[in-house]
Amino acid sequence: MTSYQFAAIRYAAIVAFGGFIFGLDAALISGVVRDITEVFDLSAFQVGLVVGSPGYGVLFALFLAGYLADKLGRKKTLQIIASLYVVSAVASAIAPSYETLVAARFLGGLAFTSLSLASMYIGEIAPPKARGKLVAMNQMAIVVGLSAAYLSVFAVHWISELQLSWVSALMIDTQTWRWMLGVEILPALIWVLLLFSIPESPRWLVLRGRIDEAEAVMAKLVPPAELALEMQGVRESSAHGHKNHSVWHQLQDLFSPNVRKALIIAVVIAFFQQTVGINAVMFYAPIIFEQVGLGTNAALFNGVYIGLISVLATALALALIDKLGRRALIIVGLVVAGVSLLSCAWAFSQATYGLTGETLASLAEHLDVSSLQALQGVTFDSDLSFKAALVEQLGPKVARDNEAVLFQYAANMNATVILFGVLAFIAAFQFSIGPVMWVLFSELFPIHVRSVAIPAMALVASIVSAMVQQLFPIQLEVMGSSGVFFTYGVSAVLALILLAWLMPETKGKSIEEIEQMLAAK
Template structure:
């Protein structure tokens, strides 16, 4: 490996590390839900607001990120993003109210565009033969960040339960959730300093007529013989883009015209199905989801850690196999497997029962100094909603939220193995298929003239659906119950499967022009004189 290739890898690794920060920021909140809810006495919708605030913030960021990247450069945009991550993490740790915490996490959401900016930067510095692997590092870093968040939450929870003077001195027992959110500060600061070491994008420099600077940067990534050729290609590509790129309204009109209708339907279906099947409800509320199985808080945090490891394993497998097996098999079979897994969860929860024995009630009431719970004696509930509502009426909402994990562990009678297999099966299927493959498809199915409008638009659609799923999951859990939530996710997956099975072509080893021809909705129409 020569010095130029090493430098490409160094810059790509530094930029892709933003994916790790994203995954960490997104998943750390999962371990804090129970603590934050108790400390600030939050309602279901307020809990949803805390978790989904970054998803709301990114909707605004997506509208201006392109302008910042073009005006000030990709590297400057990444530096701004890294500072926002630090500001958000520090403000979250110091939050003294629900409103401040939501605001702090909203600021973090403004930084979530790190994924698209990182992909843009790496795509512009990497040689063609390395581009796919280097861009794929972003997705791998995301799931590693998610896994690291679950691991950090689990370890902090375990430490917070230790009876040691240093635990009390550091406030780990009383400020557990603040320590969880504070984990992000260290890697975010490291990323900020590392970003200072990378150069500007040569393509951005050419776009701004800074040719000599672009040449200097290219010498860091390519041999002397390759620099002149690459510079000519960049100049030609920039000129071609300026010539063929349509205005936003022209691009939208072309996208939904008869010729591109099939591509638009694929983009619409992928953007919605990727999120509406509940991936972020499970990833961002993982301990809460597993508490519904009756595992208890500690075991629920441990299962969340397993979710992270499964995510890493199957994302790596997808990246390695997407060019060998093809896009269509991964999406179709993965979506089918994920839908079946969600139906398994629905079936198991629909047959669950909930009952507290006299011994359990007596023990719990004595342990937590709670008044008589005789109304719960030997009463079997077939619905988690009925059970929770009855408990809240007996011991109060705040006490229920504080001890929900323990109460669900005592009362739940459910096929836990089926649910665990179903959840892990869905996580594996998602990260092996529609998770990473959606972005590959987006880069292939839209012609260059509308790509600049189409990809951000469908990415925005996916972000909106993701925000809604995160915001309303706690409310759905309280009003729909676990069984109906998983049924909704499963039906959504089944609808997406039918649509994509009918219209999605294979794009492996095809040029953009060949894919465009395959997706031309007018090519099979016979004109009638």
């Protein structure tokens, strides 16, 4: 490995560490949904708001992200984002009420723009032949963060059940969910410090007319023999479009005929990346596994498998993205995702639910079952009808608070198909549309519109993501598990059809070559 390759990898790894923080922030909430629902007595809408509030925060921030990245530079904007993660993590862990928890997580959502800024920065410093791997490092960091979050949630939950004095002294047994959310604080602080060691993007420096500084940074990234040619290409690309690189003029250029093809592809992938339901599955994983009848402890532990599968699938994508190309990964991944999601929908549709005398005796250890005697021997053919009967007999709060254990004893379904389907879907997503979307964002758009285009596409993905997260608890109440997974499966099939038709191959091409290729179509 040359010093130039090492420099590019080091800078990309530091910026991609923000993806690790994002993964932690996003997935830690999965372990506390049940606790905060009971502590703050939340409705389905309120649960969705707590989980989805970062998605609303990022909607607001993305309107400013492009402006700040353009005016302050990529580096300073990333440093602001990292600081927001720290403040949000502390505020979430100490939140005294539902409203303050939502506000703290909304603040963390402002920092979710790190994904689009990281993609932008890494795409601008990476050599063409390694850009796919380096940009996909951001996705690898995300899934490692997700894995660390699931493992942390399970570890904190396990510690909270230990009958030890120091556990009680630190209130881990009584304030378990606060400790789970507090896991993020230290990594966020580390990222703030690491960002001081990266240079500014050379392509942004060229846009600002700071040519000497751009050459000094580029000299760290490419050999002397290639420096003049690389700088010439950057200058030519930055000169395209309006000479005035304001946000308004970048928006005008974004809808110009030469950029239109790139815009259509990016919007399609940004929309469908979220409608397949990845964030619902990842952020509500324990709730989904409880619907299968696993119980709380097993549901939390299965989150660890989700993290492990995510890491392995993303590592495979990282190894293959610059060999097989972006298009092949997308097509293979969406085929597997569609089959997996529709298999889950079928398995849930075949499930039945019922309480016997034996199961009622076992449930008596957890709650008063006298009200459930009327349900003994009755078989329900859907989770919706079973939940409705539980609410009628126990009342909404008792039924909700004990849903995990009730499903554990009452559910009768092909759990293997569902568990395998969920894990296969996650593997397919992390192998394909997960990392490939950010790689494409870093490649498709010319330099003169990137500070608007990439945050704008992240905005599209974030709007859809926020809706998916907000609606999942409500969909679960209205459509049942089968209906929810069916809609996600249909979305994966539509994504496959559209992207197979629209998406060209971009591997091994410079940003400038991709610009010319798409402008010609």
